[in-house]
Amino acid sequence: MELRPILSAMRRNKVGAILIGVQIAVTLAILCNALFIMEQRLALSHRPSGMEESNLFAIDNEFVGEPADLPVRQQADMAALRALPGVIDAYDANEYPLTNSGWSEGVTVDPDQPSAVLCSLYFGDQHALATLGLKLISGRNFNASEITDRGPTDQVHAASAIVTRTLAEKLFPGVSAVGRSVYIEGSKHPTTIIGVVERLQMPWTQAGGWAEKYFYNSMIEPYHFVAPETWYLVRTQPGRLAAVMQAARKQLFAIDRARVIDKVEAVTDTRAEAYRDDRGLAVILAVVCASLLGVTGFGIVGLTSYWVSQRRRQIGIRRALGATRGAILRYFQTENLLIAAAGGVVGIGLAIAINLWMVTSFAMPRLQVGWAVAGALIVLLLGQLAVLWPALRAAALPPALATRGG
């Protein structure tokens, strides 16, 4: 295909070509960055927590009137929950992942060493691992004799603990952590690691938040958390979650009405809530991208149709001089390809510039080249699709137009 006539025609119609080119460039710049952000946010919301989240739910239980015998009441509740039909296991927790609220402490191997590894602190008894569905990869679970009571303002730390693999590797790189001692910030007494679980995330989930670099640093201490308000975590048999959730609430009120149950929530819902804004952002960006492609596409259709109608006579002359329908079609396709390619080059530059600016001002990671290439292919394809209809109409113009005038 001869490019020269296309280029000279474009020169005579600069503004239209530039308008389409700039539109394509900006569309591409937004598209690359939006796709990139979407991918990141969705990846974030799919990070495994370490728990087996299906068939697991949490009850936010608060005893009213500061009863003195909290530990007894809590354990009575736990026994009742474990006895419910459909329940596999349950325990009483100070916090659990995905709630964006919890405790963190520094842990060191040497009590005099100033730089501690930050980790989140979960309390649980011998039922915790089975309830959460954590995978023990070395060492052992707690046994009942290790479990003691701990209040919210007590400042003690247990003699034994279970840690995540990530935390174990940070504290004891290259060697097994089981049987080794660590010091939890502020404690003079060593805590012995008795077991390592494959994975358990911190309670916090926020993108770019402070917890991100400590994400899988977690420790479980063998405590019953004795406070008016605690979380009861319950694992059910598959398919019985909804029924057990209802029965649990009823059962707890049957034991004692002097309590507030603020929330009975499936952990899958906790996850959805935790990542709501990330997923929301991804959906919004997807909608914007789709509308953007639609607007740009229809814009190309509109403007190309206008060009076709302007050049009806020339097209007729070319047809009369022997140009085939295919030649006319290819003319408009090539014209669009040239504009889109020019816009694409500018757009990739713009996309990278926007990304670099976001890297500095929003702490975003660098755009991967793949996204720029994918975006460029999408807009080139869009241009070709959009131009097809007006180009086909142009190709259908009869050669007789040349003689008719107008």
Place this chain on the structure above:
Amino acid sequence: MISYYFSLAIRSLKRNIVLTILMIAAIGVGIGASMTTLTVFRAMGADPIPGKSARLFVPQIDNWGPNKDSGPAGSPHKLQNQLAYTDAVALMNAHAAARQSAMYASGLPLIPANPQLQPFQVRIRAAYTDFFPMFDVPFRYGAPWSAADDSAHADVAVISRELNDKLFAGADSVGKTVNLDNHAYRIVGVLQHWEPIPKFYDLIDEKFGKSAEVYLPFTRAIDARMDSWGSFNCKESPAGGWDGRLRSECIWIQFWVELPTSADAAQYRGFLQNYAAEQRRSGRFDWPPRTELRDVTQWLQFNEVVSDEFRILVLVSFSFLFVCLLNAMGLMLAKFMSRARDFGVRRALGANRRAIFAQCVIESGVIGFAGALLGLALTSLGLMGLRSLLSKSIAALTHLDAADISIVIALAVASTVIAGLYPTWRATRVQPAWHLKAQ
């Protein structure tokens, strides 16, 4: 003449209906997207307490010293966003401002008088009496508790209108009691609906969260050992139970002062520096005094009330509007140019360039207005979408007010007319003779 141009515009828009629909759709979609985010952005950045935001300040004191990671709530080099109990009490006792209040969020079960009803959680704010006049909190019944109640650690409470509706069916409940976790508090006041957006006085957890349902004297809440429901952030874990917490350097208390003039503010800055210097002399701090006094606007910025996510969305949506306008511009160019012959005839019949210009501007204005109407519909749809997609605290920010609506219309019409300027200019350049010849 103007009405003639309007009828010409309508007729011309009807003539090439597909192009017209494309233009209006492009502008409507662009306006819808950008206004959806702008509406929320405006609400996020709104002045939560107009007229007073320059007179209310948050004092900040560095009680941790340099090179300590401030942990969960902040980065290492940022000044702490809350105070330790020790400093909060010291600032209260100093009474160096016209009004001042230490405060924190808590919560307890409320036990209804009717034993048939189940207890429920209420959000509590522990504060001093100055909290109410300082923040212009409107009262429906009664009044704030007194300074004497503060010093007496009295069992008094101010409750929200919503809680009053729930417990007392909206009747004047002053003098009655509420039972919080088996402890009775005498109601001294009932508020009107009061929910500043953003919740500037406590931005730690939920920046657009709900206000408290029960307000209690700070001194009484401390006596009752009410836990903080907000962030409780420590450099070192405190030993010694509740009293250990109070003695610790853990930060968990918000503090506000009202300083009517800039001279007062300057004086208070000096007072804060002196206070920190004194702490250094007494051996509590072993670093140079580092304090800060921020007003409401600065405080909102310091706490990054408008999230990065939202800034990105606003940028994306306005770039989208830009693409839509380029699009409309191209289509308008096509539309005006396809009517070059009409313009030529009108010019030949005596219309001057200005008349052609007016006609085209009015035509693009009409397109802009139609785009605005579509944009308005899409904006409300978009806000509905945001409500269902984003977290609940955003919901309060997704309401279109009259100002938003006028912005939509002004933005749509203005940007369309601007986008139409080049096509309009091209239309005025039409040579009458050339087009008449072509006939």
